[in-house]
Amino acid sequence: MSTDTVIQPPKRRLRDRLPVVHQVRQSVGLQRGMLVVGLVLTGLFVLVAIFAPLIAPFGFAQLRDLEGPFGSQQPPSAEHLFGTTVGGYDVLSRVLWGAQTALYVIVIAVILSLFAGVLLGLVSGYFGGWLDRVLVVVCDAIYAFPSLLLAIVMAIVISGGQSNLWGGVFAAAISITVVFIPQYFRVIRAETVRIKAEAYVESAKVLGASNGRVMFRHVLRNATRTLPLIFTLNASEAILTLAGLGFLGFGIEPTAAAEWGYDLNKALSDVSSGIWWTALYPGLAIVLVVLGITLVGESLNDLADPRLRGRRRVAQASGEVAETSVVPGGTLIAGPGGLAGLEDGESFDEHGIEVRS
Structure with a gap:
């Protein structure tokens, strides 16, 4: 019997939620x-x-x-x-x-x-x-x-x-x-x-x-x-x-x-x-x-x-090879750096449950 584990996303610190700090962290290059x-x-x-x-x-x-x-x-x-x-x-x-x-x-x-x-x-x-x-x-x-x-x-x-x-x-x-x-x-x-x-x-x-x-x-x-x-x-x-x-x-x-x-x-x-x-x-x-x-x-x-918005993640993960699977119930990770790179750290398992790395 398998159990699904949902990893809760870490709470962002207060300084990371400040408007100026958030914009600086989003930017790149x-x-x-x-x-x-x-x-x-x-x-x-x-x-x-x-x-x-x-x-x-x-x-x-x-x-x-x-x-x-x-x-x-x-x-x-x-x-x-x-x-x-x-x-x-x-x-x-x-x-x-x-x-x-x-x-x-x-x-x-x-x-x-x-x-x-x-x-x-x-x-x-x-x-x-x-x-x-x-x-x-x-x-x-x-x-x-x-x-x-x-x-x-x-x-x-x-x-x-x-x-x-x-x-x-x-x-x-x-x-x-x-x-x-x-x-x-x-x-x-x-x-x-x-x-x-x-x-x-x-x-x-x-x-x-x-x-x-x-x-x-x-x-x-x-x-x-x-x-x-x-x-x-x-x-x-x-x-x-x-x-x-x-x-x-x-x-x-x-x-x-x-x-x-x-x-x-x-x-x-x-x-x-x-x-x-x-x-x-x-x-x-x-x-x-x-x-x-x-x-x-x-x-x-x-x-x-x-x-x-996702440019920073994509840029950091550029060059990595995406892992894909067409097997039912297998992993599904697409794009440079996977869904974590395209969706700002968001990925989903086979049941559609969000998993944060």
């Missing part, structure tokens, strides 16, 4: 390198933004200390590691405080556009009809308009000439939100139109589920796979749009907050005079932050693809 570099750059940006008041040697609008004025266009030195600007501000302090301003704009702009775009796309794709046609026309019109020009117009309308920190931040964030809403709308609407025709959605309707329950429990949960990529790309685009507004003179005044685009604008005349430090460090900050966020977004998009 160049993809892992890109994800790690992106996470390091993005994490460094967030930490600098949070602790800018503690690590910045001076205030963002400070022009002098106990020894007197800083001086204009001073080269890098022990007192000012990145030098000073044409206005007499410390470049290092402006760069560090600028990370805080950028984080404010990203959080406000992306969250507002995310909620508004997802909600409009879900309603439009699910109900259709005249509401869908109107929303599509409006969003397509906004999407076809030059984004930076639209942001400039909205910043002028919203700010009303205000130059304080929160007035400038909200003006930039809301102007960027208007630009980003059509992107979330189009993606969620297309996914909603596809998913609402699936059998499980129809079954939920037959069982008497309300439209709200079907929309948010069944449709929305399956329509947001691409949102991490769009979220990260929009975060990087928000930094570029904010820098563009500041560079063109529609950003935040230097006495209200530090902003990288404004500092680049004031450094234009310095570059032709051989004064390189006033433009190098704000520009480098923009490049590194945008690069880090973009690398994270691209890596998360690859890892969210179901076709690529």
Whole structure:
């Protein structure tokens, strides 16, 4: 008499269930390198933004200390590691405080556009009809308009000439939100139109589920796979749009907050005079932050693809010969590394019982 033994899968440790750790463990090769570099750059940006008041040697609008004025266009030195600007501000302090301003704009702009775009796309794709046609026309019109020009117009309308920190931040964030809403709308609407025709959605309707329950429990949960990529790309685009507004003179005044685009604008005349430090460090900050966020977004998009989830297991088991059997009651292990390689460690015995190695 034989007994079937079911091997219980080992419980994953808490640290293995953390989102970032889980994604890093899923990745492999160049993809892992890109994800790690992106996470390091993005994490460094967030930490600098949070602790800018503690690590910045001076205030963002400070022009002098106990020894007197800083001086204009001073080269890098022990007192000012990145030098000073044409206005007499410390470049290092402006760069560090600028990370805080950028984080404010990203959080406000992306969250507002995310909620508004997802909600409009879900309603439009699910109900259709005249509401869908109107929303599509409006969003397509906004999407076809030059984004930076639209942001400039909205910043002028919203700010009303205000130059304080929160007035400038909200003006930039809301102007960027208007630009980003059509992107979330189009993606969620297309996914909603596809998913609402699936059998499980129809079954939920037959069982008497309300439209709200079907929309948010069944449709929305399956329509947001691409949102991490769009979220990260929009975060990087928000930094570029904010820098563009500041560079063109529609950003935040230097006495209200530090902003990288404004500092680049004031450094234009310095570059032709051989004064390189006033433009190098704000520009480098923009490049590194945008690069880090973009690398994270691209890596998360690859890892969210179901076709690529088992790539790590397959890669580790490549070269191994699969064991197969056509004898009734025999083993059935297929593919490089067996089913454990293709199904992330899952295999089944002759009775269909899952066995974990």
